[in-house]
Amino acid sequence: DAGVTQSPTHLIKTRGQQVTLRCSPKSGHDTVSWYQQALGQGPQFIFQYYEEEERQRGNFPDRFSGHQFPNYSSELNVNALLLGDSALYLCASSFDRRSYNSPLHFGNGTRLTVT
Amino acid sequence: AQSVTQLDSQVPVFEEAPVELRCNYSSSVSVYLFWYVQYPNQGLQLLLKYLSGSTLVESINGFEAEFNKSQTSFHLRKPSVHISDTAEYFCAVTPSGAGSYQLTFGKGTKLSVIP
Numbered sequence: 001d002a003g004v005t006q007s008p009t010h011l012i013k014t015r016g017q018q019v020t021l022r023c024s025p026k027s028g029h030d031t032v033s034w035y036q037q038a039l040g041q042g043p044q045f046i047f048q049y050y051e052e053e054e055r056q057r058g059n060f061p062d063r064f065s066g067h068q069f070p071n072y073s074s075e076l077n078v079n080a081l082l083l084g085d086s087a088l089y090l091c092a093s094s095f096d097r098r099s100y101n102s103p104l105h106f107g108n109g110t111r112l113t114v115t
Numbered sequence: 116a117q118s119v120t121q122l123d124s125q126v127p128v129f130e131e132a133p134v135e136l137r138c139n140y141s142s143s144v145s146v147y148l149f150w151y152v153q154y155p156n157q158g159l160q161l162l163l164k165y166l167s168g169s170t171l172v173e174s175i176n177g178f179e180a181e182f183n184k185s186q187t188s189f190h191l192r193k194p195s196v197h198i199s200d201t202a203e204y205f206c207a208v209t210p211s212g213a214g215s216y217q218l219t220f221g222k223g224t225k226l227s228v229i230p
Contacts, residue, residue: 004158033216042119042205042220043159056216090158103149104218106158 002027004107006091012113013081021076021110025093031055032074033104034066037088049074050096078112086114117142117208121221128196129229136191136224138206145211148189149218150180153203162204165189166211176200201228 005024013019025032031050035043045058049068063079072093078085088111092104122137140146147166151159163174170182180191189206203225207218 031216035218040222042207042222043218045217045219048216050216058217092159103161103164104159106151106160108156108158 004029004091004093004105006089006107006110008110009108010111010113012115014115015081015083017081018077018079019081019112021078021089021091021112023074023076023091023093023107025072025074025091026105029093029095029105030072031094031096032068032072033092033094034074034076035090035092036060037090037109039087043090046076081114083114086112088112117146117210117219119206119208119219119221121206121224123224124222125225125227127227127229130198131195133194134192134196134200134226136204136206136226138189138191138221140187140189140206140208142187142208142210146208147211148180148182149207149209150174150178150189150191151205151207151220153205153223155202159205162191196226196228198228198230200226202226 007022033048034046037043047057048055052068065077068074088109090109091107118141120139128134149164150162152162153159163172165182173179178193203223205223206221209218
């Protein structure tokens with residue numbers, strides 16, 4: 001049973017460029033969340049997608065956008081990259097059970113370096 | 116809004132010694148509480164969670180955590196650590212009510228087990 005898979009594993013971009021990160025959720029999961037983990041920090045919530053809609057968003061600018069596809073996979077797009085966007089980007093999936101909080105399953109992340 | 120404070124950024128401990136990783140949280144509403152572990156170059160894995168019921172929760176690999184509502188704490192303990200426990204540990208919270216889907220993480224505690 002494949003877990004959460006993310007691609008690419010590493011990426012180097014230049015300031016001002018745009019980047020797209022991809023995530024395939026764990027089998028049976030229908031909800032995808034994205035987190036940014038800067039060096040030495042805990043993960044910070046970017047947004048969550050459910051039923052192809054952004055359901056909740058953290059404190060991130062509009063340069064960060066996403067998409068969820070009918071097969072539940074997801075993309076994270078970041079425009080106009082800044083040096084401060086350098087981080088590990090984690091995708092997490094879960095099954096949306098509204099009766100209790102569904103634990104997240106995390107991928108290994110994409111390491112983005114902005115130069 | 117919620118916040119999580121992990122009081123120690125690094126904890127060195129000798130093999131087979133006990134360890135406690137401290138976590139305090141702040142929230143105006145009831146919360147669910149989690150401990151995640153991150154091994155080098157990997158994503159986060161759920162270690163244990165508190166949703167309701169018994170305030171003492173245990174993991175399959177010997178860790179336990181106790182929810183203390185009056186002290187707003189959720190400290191992680193293990194009576195005897197192994198080399199393989201070397202990793203970074205993150206405490207996280209989320210509101211227990213409907214309508215919130217984000218986890219708020221602490222900055223993490225790096226546990227180093229010394230042979």
